[in-house]
Amino acid sequence: MNEKFKFEKSQKITFILLIVVGLLSLTAGILIYKDHPEKIWSNILLNNYYFLAIALCGIFFVAVHKIADSGWQASLIRIPESFASYIPIAAILMFLIYFGMHDIYHWTHTESLDHILQGKTAYLNMPFFFIRMFIYFALWILVSYGLRRLSIKSDFENDNKHFNKSRTYAALFVVLFAITSSTMSWDWLLSIDAHWYSTMFGWYIFSGALVTSIAAITLIILYLRKKGYMQYITESHLHDLGKYLFGFSIMWAYLWFVQFLFIWYANIQEETVYFVQRLEHFPILFYANVIINLVLPFFVLMSRGSKMKTSILATIAAIILIGHWIDLYLVIMPGSVGNSASVGFLEIGLSIGYAGLFLYVIFNSLTKASLVPVNHPFLEESLHYET
Helix, strand or coil, X not given: CCCECCCXXXXXXXXXXHHXXXXXXXXXXXXXXXXXXXXXXXXXXXXXXXXXXXXXXXXXXXXXXXXXXXXXXXXXXXXXXXXXXXXXXXXXXXXHHHHHHHHHCHHHCHHHCCHHHXXXXXXXXXXXXXXXXXXXXXXXXXXXXXXXXHHHXXXXXXXXXXXXXXXXXXXHHHHHHHHHHHHHHHHXXXXXXXXXXXXXXXXXXXXXXXXXXXXXXXXXXXXXXXXXXXXXXXXXXXXXXXXXXXXXXXXXXXXXXXXXXXXXXXXXXXXXXXXXXXXXXXXXXXXXXXXXHHHHHHHHCCCCHHHHCHHHHHHHHHHHHHHHHHHHHHHHHHHHCCCCCCCCHHHHXXXXXXXXXXXXXXXXXXXXXECCCCCCCCHHHHHCCCC
């Protein structure tokens, strides 16, 4: 079995048009908000982090299943593997934040730091910030490309040599990501509100990124099946993806609620200010965040049958993608832009552009190898998998 994906001209044109929409929105935003550069840079940071997190959690999905010797997902693994190709693009885009640091992060205003921020300068300073960023991307790219390379090599050699070697890369990535998934959220997100802190913040951001990545994997698979590819993906595979969406939506909600409840219950001013601002000035988005990311997935995906219906699964996956964009918006915008932040043409248009770029890179990567990992030791198990 050897199925190759063909990146059609119409698909390329569609994704390029989406990118153009993003560039036009960014250009218009620069002209309109020239006196408020924080709005431009905050939107760039939002989309940089959102799509990078999807890519990284796709590799995490691959790594966890590989070290667990999971068999059910072998036939669909080439989709999350392809996410590795976006990480170098994300690195370039993230380093552009250098030019907007002063507009996003208050701790960069070294001339007017209070005693709290002065106490954090050993960690929150520009040189160390970008040294950490460089280390993150160097390690992510090295390990993720190693996993992808070994997976493709195994297509041409009918033994488990490359698969066994890839387990080492997978274990390394899981350990690496366990650390960097938290530290990158502290660096790029939590430090926007540098006076506020939460010991659960890293896990909260990770859980949202993971369910978003699984939603992206699900939608890409459903799209490819509609185009005639991956017909070996059965209702049982979709059912398991649906269970992931269901389960990790609950995990995200648990972490969101516990973080909110513990801080709110303590009623310490420097802790509650984070939620007070979002409740008072962004009430619609605040409550929509919970409804979209917990209530809808919970009740719609509760039944077994709903997880196997492509129309329902696609709808919920799309809703989750939107919902966790809102979640990340609420993490970034109130602290960087302030109470005047709103969702308008810049936010929507730029996100569409980033989505076009992400999909173009992923679809182009899918052409580099067979959609079926032909010599994967668990392929037969996956092809005959039933829940």
